[in-house]
Amino acid sequence: MQSNVNGISIGFFFAFMALTLLITYWAAKRTNTTEQFFAADGKITAWQNGWALAGDFLSAAALLGIAGIITANGFDGMIYSIGWLVGWPVMLFLIVEPLRNVGKFTFADVVAYRLKQKPVRSAAAIGTLAIILFYLIAQMVATGSLIKLLFGIPYVWSVILVGSVMLLYVLFGGMLATTWVQVVKAILLLVAGALLAFLVLRRFDLSPLKLFTVAAEKYGTTVLQPGTRVVSGQWDAISLGLGLMFGTAAMPHVLMRIYTVKDVKAARLSIHYATGLIGIFHLFVLVIGFGAMVIVGPEIISKAGGGGNMAAPMLAEAVGGDAFFGFVCAVAFATMLAVVAGLTLSGVATLSHDVWVNVIKSGDVSKSEQLRIARASTILIAVFAVILNRSSIDDSDRRIRRNPGNLVRRTKRRVHGGTRIFDRVCGQFPIFSARHNLEAFYHRGRGLEHPDGSLQLSCSDTALAHDPNGRAWQNTPEYRRRLVVRAIEKPGHHLHASLIRGRRERVAPDP
Amino acid sequence: MNERLSLTGGDTGDKRVQLVRLRLMIASSLTAAMVAIYFSFMTLFAFGNPVLGVILVPGLSLGILSGILVIICSFILCFALSTSRGRVPSLIQASTR
Numbered sequence: 001m002q003s004n005v006n007g008i009s010i011g012f013f014f015a016f017m018a019l020t021l022l023i024t025y026w027a028a029k030r031t032n033t034t035e036q037f038f039a040a041d042g043k044i045t046a047w048q049n050g051w052a053l054a055g056d057f058l059s060a061a062a063l064l065g066i067a068g069i070i071t072a073n074g075f076d077g078m079i080y081s082i083g084w085l086v087g088w089p090v091m092l093f094l095i096v097e098p099l100r101n102v103g104k105f106t107f108a109d110v111v112a113y114r115l116k117q118k119p120v121r122s123a124a125a126i127g128t129l130a131i132i133l134f135y136l137i138a139q140m141v142a143t144g145s146l147i148k149l150l151f152g153i154p155y156v157w158s159v160i161l162v163g164s165v166m167l168l169y170v171l172f173g174g175m176l177a178t179t180w181v182q183v184v185k186a187i188l189l190l191v192a193g194a195l196l197a198f199l200v201l202r203r204f205d206l207s208p209l210k211l212f213t214v215a216a217e218k219y220g221t222t223v224l225q226p227g228t229r230v231v232s233g234q235w236d237a238i239s240l241g242l243g244l245m246f247g248t249a250a251m252p253h254v255l256m257r258i259y260t261v262k263d264v265k266a267a268r269l270s271i272h273y274a275t276g277l278i279g280i281f282h283l284f285v286l287v288i289g290f291g292a293m294v295i296v297g298p299e300i301i302s303k304a305g306g307g308g309n310m311a312a313p314m315l316a317e318a319v320g321g322d323a324f325f326g327f328v329c330a331v332a333f334a335t336m337l338a339v340v341a342g343l344t345l346s347g348v349a350t351l352s353h354d355v356w357v358n359v360i361k362s363g364d365v366s367k368s369e370q371l372r373i374a375r376a377s378t379i380l381i382a383v384f385a386v387i388l389n390r391s392s393i394d395d396s397d398r399r400i401r402r403n404p405g406n407l408v409r410r411t412k413r414r415v416h417g418g419t420r421i422f423d424r425v426c427g428q429f430p431i432f433s434a435r436h437n438l439e440a441f442y443h444r445g446r447g448l449e450h451p452d453g454s455l456q457l458s459c460s461d462t463a464l465a466h467d468p469n470g471r472a473w474q475n476t477p478e479y480r481r482r483l484v485v486r487a488i489e490k491p492g493h494h495l496h497a498s499l500i501r502g503r504r505e506r507v508a509p510d511p
Numbered sequence: 512m513n514e515r516l517s518l519t520g521g522d523t524g525d526k527r528v529q530l531v532r533l534r535l536m537i538a539s540s541l542t543a544a545m546v547a548i549y550f551s552f553m554t555l556f557a558f559g560n561p562v563l564g565v566i567l568v569p570g571l572s573l574g575i576l577s578g579i580l581v582i583i584c585s586f587i588l589c590f591a592l593s594t595s596r597g598r599v600p601s602l603i604q605a606s607t608r
Contacts, residue, residue, distance in 0.1 A: 075572065075574050075575060075578075078574075078575070078578050079553070079556060079578075081578075081582075082549070082552070082578050082581050082582060083549075085582055085585055086545060086548075086549045086581065086585050088585065088589075089541070089542075089545045089585045089588050089589050089592075090542055090545055090546070092589055092592060093538040093539075093541045093542045093545070093588075093592060094538055094539075094542055097538075208570075209568070209569070209570040209571055210570065211570070212570035212571060212575070213569045213570030214570075215570075216569070216570060221564075221566060221572075224564075224566065224570070224571070224572040224574065224575060225560070225563065225564035225566075225572050225574060226555075226556050226560045226563045226564060226574050227560065231557075234557040234558055235557070236557075237553060237556055237557035238550075238553060238554070238557055241549065241550060241553035245546070245549060268592070268593065268596070269593075271589070272589050272590075272593065275585060275586065275589050276586060279582050279585065279586060282582065283579070283582070
């Protein structure tokens with residue numbers, strides 16, 4: 001049976017690879033500029049971006065990890081689902097609009113706006129790269145392990161294969177290919193989740209209450225009640241809540257997607273879609289987790305290894321047979337691979353746009369050079385990620401061979417590592433939120449002079465600061481021309497502006 | 512809040528400032544509401560286990576119900592933002608009349 005299952009999984013795996021590589025080929029012909037590479041030229045529609053955002057965010061942890069936690073711990077596992085979802089409204093309320101209006105490609109565009117570019121961008125880039133690399137390693141380890149399992153090839157070659165595919169997506173297809181890969185993956189994930197939940201509920205007259213009742217009868221009512229199974233203390237629970245909520249609201253690879261749509265309205269709408277899709281998916285996961293508890297049993301899942309991550313695939317095998325098991329395994333693989341591509345693109349944007357263009361070259365870089373640097377950064381990040389993965393797993397394996405108890409510790413470290421990524425991202429949220437929502441940064445009614453001497457807008461003049469597509473002009477000659485025209489056409493408008501090289505000039509209203 | 516504004520001809524800078532402030536206030540209020548709802552749930556999870564552990568009907572605890580309600584509330588608050596964004600310019604006009 002194992003060979004049949006592997007055959008089906010491998011079939012789905014190759015089908016997914018073929019489809020996504022076709023998408024990459026199609027996207028490569030449409031990716032010729034920096035804007036196209038990093039933001040798909042703002043031509044992604046709101047619903048496409050909503051699906052892509054959901055795809056970017058829902059990693060394998062959402063399907064395999066949370067389902068496993070719910071199976072083992074009951075209600076306690078649900079706090080992860082809720083925590084990851086509630087960050088999305090916060091992102092919508094506080095982050096999306098300023099990010100879309102002021103930024104160009106990255107989170108650092110907004111944080112550094114009107115501040116000294118080099119130190120602020122450097123700090124933001126270090127933070128973003130640290131988050132991305134940790135997250136990338138976790139995802140690549142999981143993807144590499146799955147490929148090793150499917151094909152029986154050494155782990156090192158599995159990781160190299162993952163790195164190569166991710167490189168192809170990002171290097172040639174840029175944001176356009178990555179977006180469509182995310183869309184395909186999100187659709188597969190939602191379909192797999194919906195089908196699995198339906199097959200479970202069919203055994204309980206399509207009633208979740210009946211499912212929960214059977215779970216309570218088999219394992220006691222404690223599985224429906226909160227406990228201390230996933231947190232070690234009361235304040236630990238509050239800390240976890242903070243990390244999950246605000247960490248979700250500031251994930252750099254998710255925020256980067258805000259730039260792929262044409263305006264703020266589309267950006268808001270795409271977050272709506274994403275929140276809806278993620279919320280619905282987490283409701284499926286609740287059913288899947290309790291379904292695995294009742295139909296398969298937490299002891300059997302625990303014995304299967306993987307720290308409980310096999311709950312969803314084993315449930316799929318129990319309710320849908322080998323073919324469905326193979327499909328769920330392939331979806332898990334697609335999920336991880338797509339997230340890896342999204343993370344890489346975000347890292348590339350940070351490395352090339354923030355570090356190279358704005359810190360090293362002080363913004364004095366031609367568009368063609370920007371694209372070359374972006375592509376070189378893609379190769380650099382892919383190679384670096386593969387090397388880090390290889391060395392981390394080699395060290396870990398050596399320690400496990402010396403002492404088998406280290407295997408358990410490694411598993412625990414990965415779980416805690418995942419939470420730490422959210423803790424780290426959580427640190428970005430207050431920086432961003434304060435930076436953009438505190439009035440102290442704006443000096444309303446008075447123009448601000450940028451440290452580099454260029455002209456900047458005041459908050460009350462933001463209508464003037466955007467082109468017809470809602471993009472910020474950001475110190476372009478066109479912006480300066482508009483400023484002068486506005487002062488002439490609307491003499492009643494109190495417009496203050498700082499001018500190049502420190503000279504401040506006030507355009508006073510006509511008497 | 513820096514979204515391209517739809518104010519026309521005779522609008523003054525003050526109106527713009529008012530608009531920006533109103534939008535910021537709405538965003539902050541909705542954020543505060545979301546944070547309050549979620550952390551009420553998490554505080555009960557951490558410090559009020561017996562409350563969330565109450566079994567309402569067979570197969571449904573207050574914890575599961577409130578968890579699902581938190582998810583639904585997040586949808587509602589997102590919808591509230593969209594609705595409010597459409598109404599902001601008219602609110603400004605009404606307040607300055």
